[in-house]
Amino acid sequence: MDDDLDQLFLRAASESAHHRTRVDELPVHPSPDRSALDAAFGGPLLTGPTDSQRVVEDLIAAARPGLVGTVGPRFFGFVIGGASPAATAADMLAAGWDQCAYNEVLSPAAAAAERAAGGWVKELLGIPGQASVGFVTGAQAANTVGLAVGRQRVLADAGWDVALDGLCAAPRVAIVASEERHATIDRAARLLGFGTRSIEPVAATTQGAIDVDALRAKLDELRGRPVIVCLQAGNVNTGACDDLRAATELAHDHAAWVHVDGAFGLWAAASARTAHLVDGLELADSWGTDAHKWLNVPYDCGLAFCADASLHAATMSYAAAYLTGSGALSDPVLGDLTPESSRRARGFAVWAALRELGRDGVAELVDRCCALARRMALRLETGGATVHNDVVLNQVLVSVGDPARTDELVGAVQQEGTCWVGGTTWRGRRLIRISVSNATTTEGDIDASADAILAVAASMAAANP
């Protein structure tokens, strides 16, 4: 029996390792046949049991044709990151141990790992040591937590307890955010009952950071109203970071809550070369970031931080008589800081990633991705492409030839298979969007990918001048 379990788990582990070694050789995207995948996974729900080994073999066979090389070195879409060896193994253990990270009683080990890893992340990012840390699914959840705690505070300042009385008759809160905010802010505004009409957009600079003068004007206009200001470290198109110091000081002069969406950009703080981009981040009231992007932790894992730890716990916690350890906000349990109650033990993977890299390793990872992004931009530009952003971080926006044909080019590059890039609309132009955030990407990968993009563009131009 134990031998069987060993075999089963080893099979899952060796398939995972096999996928990693193969990912470099296969097209980055499999262009899967959806109906074939549905057929492989589908069929009737069986009445009786199936042997576990058989189930795993069936799963591997069914899934393989539909796996995307996001863990590989030439996937430049979204901001995906990779999955480091130790962090991946740690996540396998989190599943194998099946720990529930709700509280200390359920898993003293998971709680200790979150305390340690959360502390290390604060140290690396320059978030104040007293800040609370909730391990969540990603920056969407982290942004929602930050806005929820901010909602509690700014409405309390206006004499309203939103936890008790809800939003219906509450003073109207304004969410002030750049016109180039991430779309998760809008979803958080919907989920939290503000509605997207509560969002007061502020103009962005030519690089996509919040325009501080426009922010000042907006805050003056909103004087007297409860305000949450949502800043950004790492524009998802350009990588630009808001002037966190100036914007936070302004917002605090207006008694606003300041949340920083730093899904990937906050990691700029981990390197001396890029830390200036997020100068002043420590002044904010709450922060959201991802571990599954730039830290190269497997999906999913994000972190929600709040400078006021007890307000964080008061906003997110709940109590029930059967839940040991719940209710004392001076010593919140893990589940008092997250929207979830039962939760996978994400701290193990973050702990492992940070232990594997060390402080210098994280800085080097950030520097390397930025250098590779600049290399990509330069190589494409040398080949005739136009780079549309200052490549300050790991994001590159380019066009090759006519921007009106960008989508056609993006599709053809994806089809060609050397690398995967996405398209975006930025400042009215359709552009190719390239994000470098995988620890395994090399200069060779960048060169091969840039050359492939240029070659595809050239053959498109030749076929249809």
Ligand SMILES: *Cc1c(COP(=O)(O)O)cnc(C)c1O
């Ligand atoms: C990716 C991203 C998000 C959303 O993060 P998830 O991990 O997908 O929840 C939010 N903001 C920014 C700037 C991002 O890059």
